[in-house]
Amino acid sequence: MNVLTKAVAAAMLGTIPFATLALAETPPNQLVVGFSMSNILTLDPAAITGKETVQVLANIYEGLVSLDPVNRSQANPQLAESWAISEDSKSITFKMRSGAKFASGNPVTAEDVVWSFKRLMKLNLAQASFLKTHGFSAANADASFAAPDPSTVVITLPKKVDPQIIVLTLGIVGPGSVLDSKTVMANEANGDMGGAWLTTHSAGSGPFVLQEWKSNERVLLSRNDNHWGKEAAMRRIIMRHLPESQSQRLMLEKGDIDVAFSMSAADLTALQSNKDVVVQTIGGSGFYYLAVSMKDEKFNKPKVREALRYLIDYEGLNATVLPFFGKPHDRPIQTGLLGALPDAGYKLNVEKAKALLAEAGYPEGFSTTLRALSDAPFLNLATAIQASLAQGGIKAEVITGSGDQIYGAMRERKFELLVGRGGGGQLPHPDSNLRAIAYNPNNADDAKLTNFQGWRTSFYDEKLNKMIDDALIETDTKRQVTRYGEIQTYYADMVPSIQPFSEVVDSVASRADVKGLALNPSWSTDLSTITKAR
Incomplete structure (x- = not known):
């Protein structure tokens, strides 16, 4: 008995609504994404490497600033409402957004920002390189990152560098990600500053929160109802590990997934003639x-x-x-x-x-x-x-x-x-x-x-x-x-x-009724802006 036959039988027996069989599409309040997860090794922002992990964490964590998806040289306010560079170009002062909360309900404070940056430098994992190359280190972290009050962050540059490149760096998912220090440290083990726990859990303030990650299988994100910004239209994002391009294409054509991130040139070419699918390249x-x-x-x-x-x-x-x-x-x-x-x-x-x-x-x-x-x-x-x-x-x-x-x-x-x-x-x-x-x-x-x-x-x-x-x-x-x-x-x-x-x-294919998908060249595409025209 094939899947469709089983579904029809179940419907006739009353175990599922028969109306669902007419829907060759995903639920209107859930976004289903297909891509390859083979390079996702951890979900700790300090330790991540690779494009695919950034695509996940961009919707869980926020930074002081974010990188604009169109004007790539522009940093936009995120957890910081504003910032100013000192006249001598030796420091940057950020003013925090009022009322922002982590998914846990804890307030986002300047202390959390400073703790996140110090953790990054102390652990000295992959993402620390972005700041290390500009002179930041575990040894000078206390002098480099300060929170004179709960709403102010001051970053003192350890060596001469264009301060604007530091601002832009803090817009990258990983080095710029701000963590809920209380939640992370409550899950610390053996002095790892929450590293083991963060491999499969999240502690961010983004529009979504990590519900589950099964390596090379799926990532489930749920809407963060404590988010300070506009509520995400999708209640849930389901990211499926579909390493084979043909599988993504067939599922996209059938409506089983809404967005396909990892497809071959041949399949993308074939989809260009499908009126139910849109292919974006940036x-x-x-x-x-x-x-x-x-x-x-x-x-x-x-x-x-x-x-x-x-x-x-x-x-x-x-x-x-x-x-x-x-x-x-x-x-x-x-x-x-x-x-x-x-x-x-x-x-x-x-x-x-x-x-x-x-x-x-x-x-x-x-x-x-x-x-x-x-x-x-x-x-x-x-x-x-x-x-x-x-x-x-x-x-x-x-x-x-x-x-x-x-x-x-x-x-x-x-x-x-x-x-x-x-x-x-x-x-x-x-x-x-x-x-x-x-x-x-x-x-x-x-x-x-x-x-x-x-x-x-x-x-x-x-x-x-x-x-x-x-x-x-x-x-x-x-x-x-x-x-x-x-x-x-x-x-x-x-x-x-x-x-x-x-x-x-970067080329991504999506169902034509998926609206608001704005690809970000820095890999940090915001999925909270997506709606479905259904």
Whole structure:
């Protein structure tokens, strides 16, 4: 007996209302979202990595400010109603919103904000890197974050930096997320500041609260009735783990899900002709890239890395695998940002690659491993790159798996080649790209700077670090543009550990009667604005 037959039988027996069978759609007060959760490893804002986790937590936690979904260089008031930068640019004072509460009912205070930032620095997990790169640390946290009264937060900058980039950083889900300190500390265990509990629970002030997370199965969010803002139209959000694009497409067409976040180019193309579905594409954050571990003897050789540069089919990947996911770009600063240079114009050139490999001592090539997530578009990218590497004599065994298996190996610096997505860009500033993809202040294994992809790939260049630091504090715009151009040229000349071949765009499909879905390039799409025209 199939599902429909069972449902009809149940209806005839009176166990379910027969009228429900006519509805090929989700309930009007529930939003059902399909996407891949394979890279969701924790829901602690201090420890998260990856786009998908941000998509969840953006609806649970709030910060002092939020990043505007349209004007990416604009920070909007959130838990702070206003802020002011001191005349000497050494501090920022935030005035808190009156009446805001956490989901627990506890008031949101300046003390909670300061505690959240100090916790971030003390635990020194992945998201701390956003502030550490600007001089913040566990050692100076007490001097950096203060609450002179319950409605005022003062952040004192530990080193010279444009204060506006700190304001924008606090709009990112993770480093800027404000936690309910009383609730978290009530669930502390063994001095972990609530870390274990927050893996599967929430303590935020956002429009929704975490009801349940089952790894690689589902996330359930319930409306936070204590939220200070406009009440979310949806009583519940159900996020389903649907790693297969075709499953998302079929369920979206049938009305079993309302929004599909993780679909292949082929399925998105097919949906464009469906009048019941809308496909949105916006500029995203970061790059698709091929990364090497410079701990590996082969890839520590510049000639080998340069050979890899010419064994990537830039045009083919972007034309066949990355429609709706990316657009061609081979520089470490996204197009449209300050100082971004045009593409260097790298192309697949097998003969040149073979010559470089021979110069490096590998005339017959070599064998290696190539890691990639099993989700779209990564596996298809890995398969295509495997084929182009083989043309140059490099035999790459593709290893696929979950985020923990793939990026976990990268974070442990135990990989050879990897097809990835990252490189900052959540902030609309070139420094965001460069810090993520190229900067590495400490290359020691025990530094554990896992949020720096330069560290993950064991790539370290002191001169490049200084160039990035100096460009950030340059006050003359023309000179700053020149500095960022020089950085991109130097980066290309040294043949780094990460070679971008496309910059990310985000494409999401939804039912046509889903209204108010405003995609945010910083991944923090607000689902509380969604209604259904039913």
